[in-house]
Amino acid sequence: MNPTGNLPKILVTGGAGFIGSHTVVSLVEAGFEPVIVDNFSNSERGVLDGLRGILGRDVIAYEADCNDAGAMEDIFQKEAFIGVIHFAAFKAVGESVQQPLKYYRNNIDSLLLLLELMPKYKVHNLVFSSSCTVYGQPEHLPVTEETPRLPAQSPYGNTKAICEDIIRDAVRSQVPVKSIALRYFNPIGAHPSGLIGELPRGVPGNLVPFITQTAAGLRDQLTVFGNDYDTPDGTCVRDFIHVMDLAEAHVQALRKLNETNADAYYDVFNIGTGRGETVLEVINTFERETGVSVNYTIGPRRAGDVEKIYADVTKATRSLGWEASRSLADSLRDAWRWQQKLGQEV
Numbered sequence: 001m002n003p004t005g006n007l008p009k010i011l012v013t014g015g016a017g018f019i020g021s022h023t024v025v026s027l028v029e030a031g032f033e034p035v036i037v038d039n040f041s042n043s044e045r046g047v048l049d050g051l052r053g054i055l056g057r058d059v060i061a062y063e064a065d066c067n068d069a070g071a072m073e074d075i076f077q078k079e080a081f082i083g084v085i086h087f088a089a090f091k092a093v094g095e096s097v098q099q100p101l102k103y104y105r106n107n108i109d110s111l112l113l114l115l116e117l118m119p120k121y122k123v124h125n126l127v128f129s130s131s132c133t134v135y136g137q138p139e140h141l142p143v144t145e146e147t148p149r150l151p152a153q154s155p156y157g158n159t160k161a162i163c164e165d166i167i168r169d170a171v172r173s174q175v176p177v178k179s180i181a182l183r184y185f186n187p188i189g190a191h192p193s194g195l196i197g198e199l200p201r202g203v204p205g206n207l208v209p210f211i212t213q214t215a216a217g218l219r220d221q222l223t224v225f226g227n228d229y230d231t232p233d234g235t236c237v238r239d240f241i242h243v244m245d246l247a248e249a250h251v252q253a254l255r256k257l258n259e260t261n262a263d264a265y266y267d268v269f270n271i272g273t274g275r276g277e278t279v280l281e282v283i284n285t286f287e288r289e290t291g292v293s294v295n296y297t298i299g300p301r302r303a304g305d306v307e308k309i310y311a312d313v314t315k316a317t318r319s320l321g322w323e324a325s326r327s328l329a330d331s332l333r334d335a336w337r338w339q340q341k342l343g344q345e346v
Helices: 018-029 046-055 069-078 093-098 100-120 155-172 207-215 243-259 279-290 314-320 328-342
Strands: 009-013 033-038 060-063 081-086 125-131 178-184 186-188 222-225 240-242 265-271 296-299
Touching (some): 093 100, 100 125, 100 155, 186 243, 240 328, 243 314, 265 314
Parallel strands (some): 009 033, 009 081, 033 060
């Protein structure tokens, strides 16, 4: 079955990535036609096969860099988009500390190009992939959208704050763009089919794929970065959200933008579960749900890590009609199913 030509098309930059690919599934289920643009620098072409397996048809996909003005202009000319979801960005906190210029150039320039192309091609709706890292280490928990943005703990986090400001300023200048920035907390899990999931290249930078790879015997040991934080068990606290819950939030954000009559509009929403869990709680839950032990050790704190953060999601529930419905246990079972499907691939 080929992609349908009469559905509203949504440009999904970084659509072969972890969050992007799951959002592609949610978009199709909601009656949209996603169009992926990805340079596969941090994703695999095999994701397209996984999407075909889930959806029963191909998804339109272009291999291109979102900083390539010529390539992006060609795509905008070929496809009549009604909206854009912008995922494409470098995202490893530790690497951003080591290579800040790489992060600033890639993450900011790609947004600037989109904001130049969208008005030219009369594309008005933009959902931006932001992050709870814009809050830094908040003074009060849970964080609301009114919580002051503190200095980011990493260049990665700072690029998200800068990009939010760029969108806000563009909207204030009456650029005809309506935009919602979704401030993600910590996406984990995989599609329940086991056909797509998180697939980091090399050593994982995120907790759950490191847990699953260690449990599968692909990694010798998981290092927990610090156990001397001011938290219940000394390890960092995060708000872990199932990636399919997060994907569905993007669909709701698009619907909100479509329903908004203003020519220029900007708002931000926290997307999390509203609960915080420690790193050790995640490991223990994984072991309980799968029956597989995880070999871990306690190491020193990691540069750029925030001690504890979790969301107040009242605004998203009220305004977007969205809330997370899947549990930490659901997320970890799905992540393990995905890891088992991968087998011995690293």
